[in-house]
Amino acid sequence: MPWAAGGTAMRPVNMAKIAAEAEIIRLQAMLKRQGIRAAFGAMAAIFALGVLVLLNILIWLLLRLYMQPLYATLILLVINLAIAAAFGVLAMRSTPSQTEQDALEVRQRAVRELQGSLALSALLPVAATLFRSKREAAPRRRRLTWRRK
Secondary structure (H helix, E strand, O other), rough: OOOOHHHOOOHHHHHHHHHHHHHHHHHHHHHHHHHHHHHHHHHHHHHHHHHHHHHHHHHHHHHHHHHHHHHHHHHHHHHHHHHHHHHHHHHOOOOOOHHHHHHHHHHHHHHHHHHHHHHHHHHHHHHHHEEEEEEEEHOOOOOOOOOOO
16 A cells, blocks of 8 residues: 555554544634634624615605604604514524434434443443352352263
8 A cells, every 4th residue: 555655555543643634624724714704794794784774764764754753763663673573583483493303313312322331331240240259159060970980
């Protein structure tokens, strides 16, 4: 297996070390990329919030042309409250997806099996000790052997 420079075969330990280092480099690059995406997302959210504020101001100014400022403000307040309530209800009604439920079931099954195997592995030394102590406590019987005369 001439993978290494010079035609010598690389040992499995070296391969594992190289694989671990490559995984660390991959994770660092992925974290950097995700950090940049989060920064751009935060900036987009700030500007989207600014757009919503200006939209509210524009609607208020338009309503003010047709009615008194107090009534324009109350109408805009009710509209914003209704939109916020609708999104709040949608957020509260969110139930776990089928994938989340399946993952939870798999995790619970694995934990139960792990607990069972731990209990079994804890009982094996006790059972071996009991078996050994019973063998040692029982009187030894002489085996019948056929002797030649």
